[in-house]
Amino acid sequence: MTIWRPRADILRRPVYVSLADQIASAIDDGKLVQGVKLPAHRDLAYDLKISIQTVSKAYEILARRGLVTGETGRGTYVKSNGDTTQMPYIADRPLGIVDLSIVTPVCTNLQLEKTKEALADLSANLNPSSVLSFRPNAVMPRHQEASVRWLAELGVDTAPENVIITNGASAGITTALMSVAGSGAVVAAEEICYHVIRPLCDYLGIRVRAISADKEGMVADHLRDVCSREQVRTVLVQPNISNPTACLMSGPRRQKIAEVASQLDVAIIEIDVFGPLLRNRPLPIAAYAPERTIYITGLTKAVLPGLRIAYIAAPAQYAPPIANRHLMANWMATPLVAEIATTWLEDDTVQAMIEWQRDAINARQQVVKEVLDGASYQTHPEALHLWLTLPADHDELAFVSHARLRGVALAPSSPFTLNGHSAGAVRVAVGVQDLQDLRSALGTISSLLRAKPDRNILPV
Template sequence: MTNWRPDISQLRRPAYLSLAEQIARAIQEGLLPNGTRLLPHRKLADDLKLSVQTVSRAYDELIRRGLISGEIGRGSFVQTRPKEPEPPYLPERLGELVDLSILKPVCEQLHLERMREAFGWLAENLPSSSALSFRPNMVFPRHRVVAAEWLARCGLDISPLNISITNGATSGMTVALMSVAPPGATVATEAISHHTLVPLSSYLGLHLEGLPIDHDGMIPAALDEACRKGVIRAVFLQPSVINPTATLMSAERRQALAEVAQRHDIAIIENDILGPLVEGRPAPIAAYAPERTLYVTSFTKITVPGLRIGYLAAPDRYVAAVANRHLVSNWMATPSIAEIATRWVSDGTAMDLVNWQRGALAVRHAIAEEVFAGLPYHAHPQSLHVWLPLPEGHAEEGFVSQARLRGVAIAPGSSFRTCDQHWHPAVRISLGSTTERELRTGLGILASLASGNPEALLLAI
C-alpha cells in the first residue's frame, strides 16, 4: 500500500477519467513505484466521496493503458515497464552474423518452389469469395472442413463449426486469451514459457503467474495450489516440444493437469504449433479436457514460414466469444493464404513438408549432439532448437554478448521466464535458421564459450 492519495480538489468531469489521469501521473513521476498495491475500490471511493463504479472505471482505464493490473481476490497493482521488452531474436540478420536466435524450420530451395507453385495455382483458381467477400462465414466453410481433417492428424476430433481460421499461432493465442480471461484476470503458465506471452498479457491487462516446472512440464500440484490461493481464470500450456526447454509432456502429466483444470473449472489454452511434426507424442491436452480447452496450431514452423495460417479449435462454451474477438482483432484470416493451406492439406503437400522437416531436423540434431558432446543441453528429435543451461559461473547477459562478439546470435533464456523463482541462466539456440555449415560453426563457438572460463566483457571507451 502507498501513502500517496489522489487530490479530490483536482477531480474534473468525467470523474473516472480525471482520477485515472491523476494516478497515471503519480506512476510516471515515481510516486507509485512498480508493484505498489492501490487502495481497494470501495476504500478509495469512500475517501474521495465517489461511487464505487467511478473508481472501478478509473482502474479499468489504467488497466487498458497497461499501467496497473487487477488481480481478483488480491487487489490492483502498479505494473510499469521501463521500456518495451526486447524480442529474444535479432530484428534482422546483419552481415556475416550466424543467426541462431529466431526459431525457424529448416528451409531450402524446395520450399520456395512449393510456394511459387502454390501462388501460380492460386492465380488460376482463386474463388471469387476469397477475393471479394468481407464475410468470414462466406469464405471459410470449406476451409474449416479441411482444418478438421488436419486437426485429426494432431490427435483432435472436433467439428468444423468449432474451428476458427487464424493468421498463425500468435493470432490464435491472442484471441484465445481474450476469449477466456477478461482484463484484470490471472492466467497461469509454465515458469519458462512463450516469449510473447508476457508482453501480450500485459497489453491485454492480464496478470501472468508463472508456476514451477520439472522434467515433464508444469507441476499439477503447483497449478492446484495456485487455483486454491487465488482466482485463476485459465492456464496456458505448451506440452509438445515447442516450449523453450524442448520438453515432451507425458500422457499422465497431461491428464493430471486436465483434471486440475476441471476440478477448479478453469480454461486451458494449449499451444501446439508443431502438431504432427512430433512423432509418438501423446494425445493433446484438449483430448483429455475437450469441454474447456482452446487448442492452437499453425503451419509456419512445420512447413514454410510464409504460410502464415493457423487453426484455433474451441469448445462450444467459447465458440461465440472466439468468433467475436477474432472479428474485432483480425476480422478474418487472409483468404488467399488460407486457400494455399487448404490445398496443401488436401493434396498431401503439407504432410510431405512435415516429413521432410523431420529428416532435416535429424541431421541438425546430429550436428548438435556431436558439437555439444559433454554439455548438459536439452532437446527433442523434432525440436527446432536446443536449450542450453549455462555452466556454473556464466552470466546469461555476458554469455549472449560474448557470443555476439564472436559472430553468433542466440536468444537469452530470460526472454522466456515468467517468474523469478529457481531460475538458472540458459540460452535458446535455433537449429533451423541457417545452413548446416553455419550451424556447425555457430555451435562450435558456443561450445567453446560454455566450456571455457567465464570472464566479464570489457568494452573500450
C-alpha cells in the first residue's frame, strides 16, 4: 500500500507551519490513520529538501494540537483522526462508572435546593433590565459593584469599570488572551497546565512556550530565561491549587514571578478558579504586579457547576480592549445567571456555600489520605483533585483503560502537557457526592497501583 507523503511543491512560508497543516489535513481526510508512523525527521527533510529543524518544528506543532505522539528512538505516530479538541475525560458516562475524570465541586441536595430558592426569588423580584435590555451598561454595573467587594476579599483591589463579567473562566481566559497576546504572539505557561490552554492557543494562532515547574508550580528563573530569549507577550499562571498538578505557590514565588514579568514587561494572566476554596491563601500575584496582572476567578468550581459566571479584574490599561473583545465575541454574560450570582454575593450565600464546600472537600481528602496511603501524589486539603504519579512500570493509557473497565474514570496526563506527551500520571477528581463511592473508586486505583501492569488492555 502506498503511504501518503507531504508535497514539497505546495509548501508555503513559514514552511514548518505549512508542513504541519498538510499533515493535519491528511489526518483529517483519513489519508493518515491512527497508529501510522510518520517519516523520520531526516528522511522527510531529505525528500522535501528542507532542514531537519523545520520538520522537527512541524512535528512539534502537530504534537501540541494533539494529533501525533512520539518518543525518542520510537518515532512519531498519528494519535487521532483529526480530533483537535481532545479532553481529559469522556463526555458521557454510563451507569456504574464513578467519574473521577472531571473536576467539579461537591454537589448534594443543598446546592439543588439553594438553586431552586434562587430561581423562585428571581421570578418574584426580577430586574426588568435582565430580560429586556440589550445594553451591557444597563445590566452589568450592579454585578460589577458586587464583584468588586468579593474580589477585595480575595486580595484583588480593583474598580467596577475594570471588571469584565463572563460566562465562566474559559471564556475569560479566551478574551484575555485575545486582548493581550493575539495571533502570532508568544505566551508562556507551565509545562503541565490546564488542558484548555494548548488547543485554545492553537486556535488563536498563539505560540506557547513551556516553563518548568516544581512542587510550588512555575519556576521563576526558567520564566526569566525564556522571556529573555524570546519575545514573550504574556505569562499564564495558576498559583492556587493548579489544574492538574494541585500545586500551591508560596508568597515569595508569586512575588518573584511578578518581579520577572515587571522587569521584562510581560503581562500576566492569573487564573484563580480554586482560590476561593482556600482558607489561608497567599496574596494573589495581582497584589504584587497590579499594573500588569489580569486576574480571573469565578463561582463554577467553588460553588456550583451550573453557575457559569467569572470575573476578570483587569488593570486600567487592559480593561477597555478586554471589554471590547468580550463584547464582540459574547456581547455580555448571561444576565439571569449574573442576577443569581450577585444576589448570592450580596446575601453571603456564596460564602456560606464555600465554607460548606471546604468541609466537604476536607472529608474527601481524608478518604484520599487513608486509601492511597503510600502512593505518590500531590494535592491539598482543600483541593478538588489530586495528581497521581504512576510507578515507572505502568503505562498511563493502559492504567486509565484498566481503571475504566473496573468502573472508575480518570483523566490521563497527555491533554495537560504542552507537548502532548504522557507525563506518567493521572488527574483524580475527588468531588464525588457519595463518600462511599469515592472510597470504593480510590480502592480500585490503589489495587491497580499494586498490581502487575497489564499492557495488553486496549484504550476505552
